[in-house]
Amino acid sequence: MHITVVGSGFVGLVAGACLADFGMQVTCADIDEAKIRQLQSGKVPIYEPGLEELIRRGLAQKRLAFSHDLKKSVQDCLVIFIAVGTEPRPDGRANLDHVKDVSQTIGRYMNDYKVVVIKSTVPVGTAEQVTKWIREAQPQPRDFDVVSNPEFLREGAAVEDFMRPNRVLLGCSNPQALAIIKDIYRPLYLLETPFVISDNRTAELVKYATNAFLAVKISYINEIARLCDRVGSDVHLIAKALGLDGRIGSKFLHPGPGFGGSCLPKDTRAFLKTFEDFGLENHVVQAAVEVNRGQLNEVVQKLVRELGSLRNRKLCLLGLSYKPNTNDVRESPALKMCEMLLKAGARVRAFDPVAIESARAVVRSPKLSFAKTAFDAASGAEATIVATEWNEFRNLDLAKLKSAMAGDVLLDARNVFDPAAAAALGFRYLGVGRAAAVPAGKRVKATAAR
Numbered sequence: 091m092h093i094t095v096v097g098s099g100f101v102g103l104v105a106g107a108c109l110a111d112f113g114m115q116v117t118c119a120d121i122d123e124a125k126i127r128q129l130q131s132g133k134v135p136i137y138e139p140g141l142e143e144l145i146r147r148g149l150a151q152k153r154l155a156f157s158h159d160l161k162k163s164v165q166d167c168l169v170i171f172i173a174v175g176t177e178p179r180p181d182g183r184a185n186l187d188h189v190k191d192v193s194q195t196i197g198r199y200m201n202d203y204k205v206v207v208i209k210s211t212v213p214v215g216t217a218e219q220v221t222k223w224i225r226e227a228q229p230q231p232r233d234f235d236v237v238s239n240p241e242f243l244r245e246g247a248a249v250e251d252f253m254r255p256n257r258v259l260l261g262c263s264n265p266q267a268l269a270i271i272k273d274i275y276r277p278l279y280l281l282e283t284p285f286v287i288s289d290n291r292t293a294e295l296v297k298y299a300t301n302a303f304l305a306v307k308i309s310y311i312n313e314i315a316r317l318c319d320r321v322g323s324d325v326h327l328i329a330k331a332l333g334l335d336g337r338i339g340s341k342f343l344h345p346g347p348g349f350g351g352s353c354l355p356k357d358t359r360a361f362l363k364t365f366e367d368f369g370l371e372n373h374v375v376q377a378a379v380e381v382n383r384g385q386l387n388e389v390v391q392k393l394v395r396e397l398g399s400l401r402n403r404k405l406c407l408l409g410l411s412y413k414p415n416t417n418d419v420r421e422s423p424a425l426k427m428c429e430m431l432l433k434a435g436a437r438v439r440a441f442d443p444v445a446i447e448s449a450r451a452v453v454r455s456p457k458l459s460f461a462k463t464a465f466d467a468a469s470g471a472e473a474t475i476v477a478t479e480w481n482e483f484r485n486l487d488l489a490k491l492k493s494a495m496a497g498d499v500l501l502d503a504r505n506v507f508d509p510a511a512a513a514a515l516g517f518r519y520l521g522v523g524r525a526a527a528v529p530a531g532k533r534v535k536a537t538a539a540r
């Protein structure tokens with residue numbers, strides 16, 4: 091079966107490469123000509139574990155192709171996945187301009203029956219809009235169906251998530267279109283992946299309801315961490331005990347500088363707008379967004395309490411991507427923290443295993459420099475801040491880090507270190523909600539119990 095994936099970003103590339111691996115004939119199309127040329131020459135513009143190898147295999151076996159020719163890409167296939175971005179508008183609603191653009195392109199060029207699959211995260215009612223946009227652009231009426239198939243992959247584990255998803259959600263009321271899409275996902279049936287079949291509107295809502303729920307869990311544990319800092323308790327033990335309750339589950343109960351990335355901030359805001367558009371409010375999600383807004387400052391203030399003014403302080407920042415195993419810095423708490431520190435007058439030397447180039451394109455300051463290793467970044471620093479929980483930071487030689495530094499403050503914004511071990515090495519350890527994990531005599535005032 092011939093498939094075209096329009097939009098060769100994180101989702102489109104992963105979906106295209108994985109579908110080719112399922113045995114489909116896939117063309118990944120994009121309006122970004124430079125990106126397509128890069129991909130055609132075998133270079134993958136994003137860092138995602140396993141993706142480069144999958145793309146190389148798809149290209150070698152001639153099951154995967156990249157194209158800038160949208161007309162041909164639309165005409166040559168039976169199924170078109172829409173995987174373009176839906177960045178937020180200034181008011182928080184999802185911007186559907188790219189989705190509209192692709193829909194009109196499909197309408198203009200379609201020569202036969204097509205199944206149009208919406209993979210982008212889109213607000214409720216978009217499938218109906220897409221149907222209208224395609225119809226209006228058709229020079230003559232042609233038959234097609236629209237399936238809502240939201241994507242749940244996590245950056246950093248995207249290939250694994252696409253190949254072994256928790257579930258596949260298909261929103262469509264036409265049995266013929268559903269049968270075609272189920273055929274594409276047949277390898278997942280063999281793995282006994284649960285399929286949830288619904289109407290388009292329900293499928294559209296599930297995606298937002300999922301991301302909003304995850305955001306709520308993160309903000310919930312971050313607020314508990316604030317309380318732990320005040321009363322002298324250990325949020326990790328609370329999270330562990332909570333997570334062992336089967337009704338709650340352990341995932342997304344990790345305290346830190348707040349949620350970021352290209353999805354949770356934009357999807358929570360867009361979801362709130364959907365409630366508003368239907369004359370409702372979602373107080374729970376609203377609160378999660380509110381808590382998140384203050385969380386980064388809550389963490390940075392720990393440093394300010396310890397160092398006083400940050401003006402001209404030499405700081406080492408470890409991590410720039412919004413999470414490990416990706417070079418994506420969109421809405422990255424680490425990068426926002428970097429900006430906050432620079433704004434406060436600090437001199438920041440940063441290191442990230444893969445995201446330096448992405449960060450350099452976004453933040454420029456004479457007070458910001460980039461290092462080749464964590465120890466190089468720490469050289470002469472008064473404080474080290476761990477802002478992204480890369481595995482290589484978890485296993486960092488803390489004694490070596492300390493001897494590279496001029497000062498002794500360690501702000502562990504991701505709680506990756508053992509507070510007692512760090513304190514034993516002479517660090518003034520600042521975690522998030524971990525006061526009780528630091529031996530009593532070594533606690534710093536920022537986390538001391540009242």
Ligand code: NAD
Nearest residue numbers: 097098099100101120121122174175176188191210211241
């Ligand atoms: P992205 O910005 O990485 O990629 C979007 C791509 O679409 C770009 O390459 C862009 O050039 C291309 N594009 C834009 N307009 C086009 C057009 N008219 N024709 C052809 N190509 C066009 O975005 P992404 O992170 O892959 O996200 C895509 C969608 O998937 C969004 O709706 C997002 O919310 C959703 N999503 C993302 C993730 C994630 O982790 N990134 C996870 C699940 C869902």
